[in-house]
Amino acid sequence: MRYFKQKINNIKKNPYLVFIFGFALIIFIGTILLTFPVASRDGNSVGFVNAFFTATSATCVTGLVVVNTATHWSIFGKAVIAVLIQIGGLGVMTMTAMISFFIGKKISLKTRVLIMEERSVDELQGVVRLTKNILLYTFLMELFGALLLSLVFIKDYGVLKGIGFSIFHAISSFCNAGFDLIGNSMINYVDNPIITLAVCGLVVVGGIGYFVLWDIHVSKKFRMLTLHSKLVLIITGLLLFIGTGLFFLLEYNNPGTIGALDLPGKVNASIFQAVNPRTAGFNSIPLENLRMATAVITVILMFIGGSPVSTAGGIKTTTIGVLIISFYNLFKGKRDFEVFERRILPETTIRAAAILLISLFLIMIVSTILSVTEETSGFDFLDILYETVSAFGTVGLSRGITSALSTAGKLVVSMLMFVGRVGPITVAYALLRQNKFIGNYTYPEGKVIIG
Template sequence: MQFLRKTAVRGTSPFLIIAVAFGGLILLGTILLMLPVATKSGQGTSFADALFTATSAACVTGLVVHNTATYWSLFGQTVILALIQVGGLGVVTVVVGVRALRRQRISLRERTIMQESLSASKIGGVIRSTRFIIVTTIGIEFIGALLLLPVFVPRFGWEGGSGEAIFHAVSAFCNAGFDLLSTKQPYQSLLAYSTNVDMNLVIGFLILIGGLGFITWIDVRKHGWHIRRYHLQSKIVLVATVILLLVPMVYFFCCEFQNFPMKKRLLASFFQTVSPRTAGFNTVPLTQLSDNGKFMTILLMFIGGGTGSTAGGIKMTTAGVLFCACLAVIFRRREVMAFGRRIAPPDHLSSGGYFYPVPKSVNRSGNGDKRCGALGAVNQPVRMCFGAGYGRSDPGGDSLTAFEFTPTSDTIDVHRAGRQFDSRLCGGQPPDKVPGPLPRGNRKRWLGGN
């Protein structure tokens, strides 16, 4: 927090502060994982392996180069767990949240940084929201760990089972995908628990809750069942969550796992629908999926979770806005509408990036358009270049390139740059406040005229 105070005086951009703090977290984790005490063998880990593991944990990606259960010691696993927790919530959120819980004074500049970190629509009440997020996160993870105790205690005993329950509750809630269960065979994830109802449901709902986003949490707390009072962003997230849960689940149940017993078929369909957005656990071997099943999994990984959540991907809000924009084009509507509210004037729907059309009106300074445009302009070429290179070097050919590369590029915290766009959806205006008719030139451009 001393760094935040210094940069506040210098007038550094909040986004730069968040990025540097995040990089500092990864560097600290790398140094700790390189220590001999971090491994069970007592030998130090190379810088590259430690950096990869620290980055994967802080970015809640879940990719590993060493088996987490057998390679890392208790100290190393604790470091990984801390990186997952802080990386999932955000470095600035954790630091400011601790200060808020201690009733320390927080400056206006620090509140601005917190607003950007949480994707909040306004600066007012951001500290109160941060306090709520920290307390709620701890409470949900504690309840999840308690519910997992009957699963782990019979196998590992009270001491070992408690540690396993806490680790997997945090990993699931933060959508990280790290596990400590691959003791007999490496990289088995949750395959041994494919028919365990408690494991599937608890881990699955922890993933879902963590992927909703902090803004949605706050709306649920403030308005309860009065969904009409929710922010537009929360409405899109909730509807998208239901759709992305039911449709893929029906597909997996009917087309992928029809040879499983009914109990395993139901649990596998539910878990395989929830986990790709974007946790990384699996209860069935992914190699058994057909090409259509792999494509469905890629789509879920690509979309990810809600804005300001612990999940990755392009975000459900972005996908929802894109869908509404497509409907506006198809039905020749002058405005992009969602739930009776206008998202942006159509003449300001510019394609900042191929997958990131950005309404300039949601950010009067125009910064949202630049940030999301930069994200789209960088993200898509990086996907194509790295994906093509991976496909050429992979002896399996190009068929698995997208499946392997999508979780890497979507689960990592590249979504932070796009939070500003999604957060401004909270400020959508009702239709009665839509400006008057468009100028003729803009109208022609929107309707496809020359």
């Protein structure tokens, strides 16, 4: 007993382990709830593996599904999924703080420290006020999105069902989850600007993050923004603009995607498909009909993902931004990596490179494992790679192979979704023990030839 108490105390002292176990606990609770027969519309349990996959996908705001969310789950099951999405989008510690607010309990110092780590805040002062602002901002954005979606959903599904659909999809969009209750994502609304632009708006706002939007509100002018906000806005804008243009050009005459739409419909669908690979997971056209080049571009967008301290996944826009700036300055022969009259610390570049390498390594390993476990299924490697990057980036887009995965494949993808949500660096920090015997010395330099 004393041994287990010591282990628990060690976990509590490590904020990274607390995050990991916090997400794992939420997934476990969600799995149990979704295995209940009452969670399924037909009254039969979906089974532990399928429930675990769904709970992981919802908590990690991914959107990959092994059963159709619209037709399989009961109202209870859909409510559980919505709650898991909201918890996963906001973060475990932020949700813990929200519950404390409602019951009138004071936020403990330990919880404040964990929130500070979860939100990547450098100062403990003002953490509670920050958490309240994030919660208010989140619920206001979701409410506004639900009101826009209700303009169409109430008309199509009636008042009660339309309101329920609006709330669910607003939560799913803002949290970049990609779960839908329609049955075929947003294909039915491919040329409906209200639905597609409302979803895109929620996805972008959720994927940019509270800190950037607050910085815009306070600074007013672009030159007054922090370097972080500038990089997020520039990289996000470039990815959306380039993604929209490439999708429009490559799929313009493809009858399986946007070929039959008029010009406004083509533009609308192109914008939608450029936005949602940024970790949202909705689609307005059949993804299995994409041209190979478009599918590859989508994989790249999914891999990059959204921005830090947001509801999005992927390696993040700032990671790519820092690496591009560092490479540019390196090739110019500069000693310091500079942009917008600011110097990027070497530690930041090293961290960005580490994230890129670890992420590529994970995707390579998991793609290889899935190629083995799904060998008899006859999937193309592009489909497997698409599924792998989608899981890692917590996107949720699929070329139709998720429900056909083997049990081993589902478990592997579930683990990848989990790592993608908490972050590979967080997992590394949590698992690697700190060296307690670091000496006050350095070794002589050793030269290594690169390139």
